[in-house]
Amino acid sequence: MAEMKTAAYICSGCGIGERVSTAQMAKIAQKEGKMALVREHACLCDESGVQTIKDDIEKEAVTHIVLAACSRRVKTEAFNFPTVAMARANIREGVIWSQPEDAEHAETTQEMADDYVRMGCAEVKKMKVPEGNPNRASNKRILVVGGGVSGMTSALEMAEAGYDTVLVEKSGALGGWAAELVKRVPSQQPYADPADTGVAELAAKVAAHPRIALHLNSTIAQTDGAPGRFSVSIAQESGATVTEEVGALIQATGFTPYDMMKLPELGAGKSPNVVDQLGLEKLVKAANGGAVKRPSDGGEVKRVVFIQCAGQRDESQETEGRHLPYCSGHCCATSIKQAMYFKDANPDIDTMVMYTDLRVPGTGEDFYRSGQQKGVTFTKGKTSSVEAAGNACKVSFKDLILNEDVAIEADLVVLATGMVANSGMNIDIPEEEVEKMEVKPISILNLNYRQGKDMPQLKSGFTDSHFICFPYETRRTGIYAAGPVRRPMDMTQAIEDATGAAMKAIQAVENASLGRAAHPRSGDLSYPIVRLEGCTQCKRCTVECPFGAIDEDEKRFPVFNESRCRRCGTCMGACPVRVISFENYSVDTVGMQIKSVDMPDEFSEKPRILILACENDAYPALDMAGLQRKAYSAFVRAIPVRCLGSVNTIWITDALNGGWDGVMMMGCKKGDDYQCHFVKGSEMASYRMSKVDDTLKQMGLETERVATYEVAITDIERVPQLINDYAEKIKEIGMSPMKGFA
Amino acid sequence: MSEQATARYTNDFLREVEKNVEEGHWVKMCMQCGVCAGSCPLGSAWAHPPQEIFMMIRAGKREEVLTSDSMWMCTSCYNCMVRCPRQLPITHIMHGLANYAHRLGLSPKGQPTQATATLFWNNLIKKGRVNELTFSLALYFKDGFVQGIKNALNMQAVGFGLMKAKRLNPMEILGGHAVKDQAGLKAMIAKAREIEDRKKGFAK
Structure with missing residues (x-):
């Protein structure tokens, strides 16, 4: 991209202009934020506002913009400028809606708005327009493992949707256990009598479908690659091996x-x-x-x-x-x-x-x-x-x-x-224990991943997936689990499950071909970039990646498989030498925001509390608290993070060194019934923060100055309460002595 | 294994109830939720609440069910029936079971509800109308002569009050009034009994 040209747009609509001085914010953007262009607008999201920005991009060659208006979660259609880097300062939900509308609070409200402008300007200058994963591959065939009801349904759904499908079945016939049934539990009105299984018809359709290639009496010898470019070796009964190139896989290996x-x-x-x-x-x-x-x-x-x-x-x-x-x-x-x-x-x-x-x-x-x-x-x-x-x-x-x-x-x-899930090997069992086992576990997928040969399990041997929100998503991008391998279920549920997984697999191959992320940052064009010359081969990124996206080369340097990556940034949070970043999200984009705020002195009685909020749950909860006008302390400054797992401890150290009085980290629930969108992110964060106490003690600070919370998207009432309680606690502990050094 | 044990939990008694007891075909539809048992205002007075009776029927406990006084305790408040999520006519089933036990001669001897019902019925079919005087007297004396005199003396004031208010005619003791076509009534009752016997498996 050509030279960076920055611009800030200060919106005074939705009551912003009545509550805070946009003129002052504009001045800050210009003087402190060093924005080349600063404009105020009465309603930035309307046609003329959007046109102003478009014109600046076209005629003024603006490359980096800051919008000081509403939350980054809203008006995304109006503020859609894919060719420039964009930061959004949350003045509406985050400031005027979260602060009481009276004279007493006017000063602190203005300070909040000013800081968010500073933060936006600091962030945008460190951002780049993401260009998309350069290692994209566009194989759109999909391979299904297992020829039971789930597998056949998936294969047929995808074939009917126009995707070439490969079906691998261990036995010599399609049908699985369902073929053994005389009748099935009815799935149609009046749900009164046993019904025909329909398995023979389904199998005949699958066998005859021109888009489905069948491999009977076959198992998977090896699975290599990433979404869009999986290479699967199929071992046949004869001993021969054939290789199928596919873009995604569905594991429908059912149960025993x-x-x-x-x-x-x-x-x-x-x-x-x-x-x-x-x-x-x-x-x-x-x-x-x-x-x-x-x-x-x-x-x-x-x-x-x-x-x-x-x-x-x-x-x-x-x-x-x-x-x-x-x-x-x-x-x-x-x-x-x-x-x-x-x-x-x-x-x-x-x-x-x-x-x-x-x-x-x-x-x-x-x-x-x-x-x-x-x-x-x-x-x-x-x-x-x-x-x-x-x-x-x-x-x-x-x-x-x-x-x-x-x-x-x-x-x-x-x-x-x-039902016992046929999920292959439990990759969490250490090798030495596997050796002691009488019956050696047999892998199903034989993944050529450093993290293990099969998909991770949560408990009782079922493949791990986000149970509530994203049941088909596993922890191996581009590989989906369907049917009783995922959880115990009946035939009706398995058919529904198989259809859902089929749609997910289609989405995965399409996203991979465009160099975009899969769920939950579906469509994200950024990808992890590693500066290998700074890498110390510590392996934390490869170990902590919840999705097995990172392999190692012979010299034990990380090898990123961008299309396996979900863009959570857990690797970025893990890296002790901070060589991992995304174009639009990095140690610097957040770090500079932390350093940019105006820090009142020790005697101002105005503490500053940094909130690092998960963008999936905690940040929306904060926005909704604002929407419902639930006031919270004016001393907080919230920065959304992709996942708490992406929080690098340097941010915490920088914040404390810079005079921040406290840090609140808000992430999703962890543990067996986790709600983290990236499975292990919040757990990793909690683990890392358990060690932050030493750092605090070393700095002579109270351990309460860093606090971690589990916040759900529904915690609209609770979040303001947490903030206010924490602000109260900071008041008790007193102001940080670390001010004025940075 | 005893004979009794092997016969247990077969469907024989359930089928018998289904065939012979009024609304008995509903028993198999009970899902054992226990709402009836919890809803019965007299539940604590019952040896077996309806839920248990239904389970006992399925368990083949013929003797225990039919000799039980539980279904005689029902006051027809219909609370269970209103609340039953499976919409079983529980009250009617209780009455059906009681009647069936009575017809078989298995019902507990001297059970007050049963005795009262028997006196009422016998009184009614004599002339087609309930003779309140003879019915009351029969009730007083059902537990013996001495107890009868005691009961009558206890109720003396009420009796005189009723007479004064012309609600009780002492002359009814001589037989009282009757429906017009007594022969017709007898024929009707005989026919009804015949139908019932056929339905409940008592036909000779």
Whole structure:
């Protein structure tokens, strides 16, 4: 880009002009901010305001602009100038709306507005217009791993949308577990009877589709690359390997039924008349429309008992929680369906579902009622044992309604065991422990990533994804998880899931081809730039990147895979020598803002509190607090950050050295039920800040001068309270002695 | 395993209730939420609240259910029925079960609600109208002669008051008034009984 020419635009609309002196702000932009051009406007977002800016860009060759108006989160369509670097000083939400409108507060309100202008000017001068990832690649084929209902649905959806798809299936046929089912739980009105699975039709469509390339009896030998340029080696049954070049992947590797042999107390392995749900499907299929016979002797089946939660939801002391801790979600409805196999054929057969909590969400409730209508009985009880008794089984249980121990006989016992995710290797288990394992874990994706061969898991072996907001997003950019590998689910949910993941994969290949970031900074053209000559090969960036975007070369220098990067800046926050930056977001863009404010002296009674707020949750919460006119202390200055993970400790040190009295860091919830948009960002920040106390002590400052908070986007009431409480605390501790040195 | 245990939790009794008890086909639709049990104003006086009765039916506890006095405790306040999320006509089922137990002769002997209902019915079908005097007297003396005299003396003032207000005619003791077509009434009741017997499995 040509030489930098700066311009500042001060808006006096939306009441800004009535509350603060825009003339003074303009003067500050010119004198302190050193802006080449400064203009005031009565309503910057209207046609004439936008035209003024456009004209300056075209005729005056302005390259860097500061808008002192409303929050950067609003009016993004009007203020869309992609050819210039732009900083926005939040005068509306951040100043006049967050400050009481009275004479008493006029002075501090003006100071706030002035500082935000200074900060905007300081920031913009360090920014560049992002040019987009130079290592873009535009392969738009998508590979699906797994040929079950989820995988087939994903493949078909993408093929129908016009994307060439490669489907890799381990076995010799499409269909997965669903192909083993006689019927499925209904997904359509009136939700009363078992329905055709539709798997054969789906498989036929997939096999015949011109846009779908099928690899049966094949596994993934290696996955290399990044969105837009994955190279996947597929190992075939013959031993040959073929390579498919694709732009994105969907992992729909489903589940394995929990091994019922781990449940000898429930009769598994003790009697052929005890089966799991898939075992029953096999029996019904084998009967081929005739009556299901007792496996032990071919005798007549008069009574079937279904035992729910077999080896699931196990947190009990006696079993030491050795079975699955979670509910697999589908099994109650599945047992009702299977009981109907019997009832529909012969209403005289007694079928009893033994449950502790019957979980049939949504339309499953209609199906439950239909089961009751058909005479399936339901007993709230806890099974203690199932034993073989001649050709029958003795089922001992406690009736939880009648509160008594009972033993009954059944010809057939069906155990509703749960789903175990086929998510490959748990990359968090250290290698030395893997070596000790009897059964070695087998990788599915065989990723050629330094962070491990498969996708990270959160708990219970399911792939990690943002459970609430972005379920299909995993921690490997361009690779999406769909179906029961992500969480336990039934067929209807798996189909929905597969469709969602298909759309995400399409988005990923499109973004990659344009050199843009994927979710959650979808469309972002900036990318991490590393100044390798300053790098000390400490590996913190490669280790801390939540998305496995950074590899290492032979000399252990980081190798950034820009298209795997989500642009959170966690690497930038981690780097001790500060050689990682983005064109429009760097140690300097924030650092200069911190250094630019006017710092009142120790005796002014005007402390300064820096807020580093996550732009995803905390910063919107601050804006909304302003929108609702919830006043907070005028001593704070807020800077939005991409993620708390991108906060480099140098900012904190600089702030404290520069005389700031306190630093509030606001990020998302961390832990198992994290809400961080970048998964590990807030956790990393919290970890780094746990070590900041030493720095504070070294500087002779109180540890309270740096505080970290978890703030959700809904904390509109809480955020002003947090600020005011903190301001009060700073008042108690007193002003920082570090003023006037910077 | 005892005979009793093997028969437990089969659907035999549930099917019997479904077939023979008024509104009995609803029992299988109970989802054991317990709202009825929690809603019954006399719940604490019941040995088994409706939720439990329904579970006992499914558990095949025929004897225990039919000899229970629980369903006789229902005062027909309809609270359970209004609140049942599955819209079971619980009040009607309770009455249906009580009647079925009574017809089978399994209901608890001397259960006051049952005794009163029996006296009421027998009084009513004699002449097609309830004779309040003979019905009251029958109630007083249902627990023996001495208790009857005591009851009558206790109610003396009320009785005279009713007579004064012309709400009670002492001459009714001689038989009282009747519906016009007594033969027709008898035929009607016989037919109703025949239909009921057929429905409830008592037809000979």
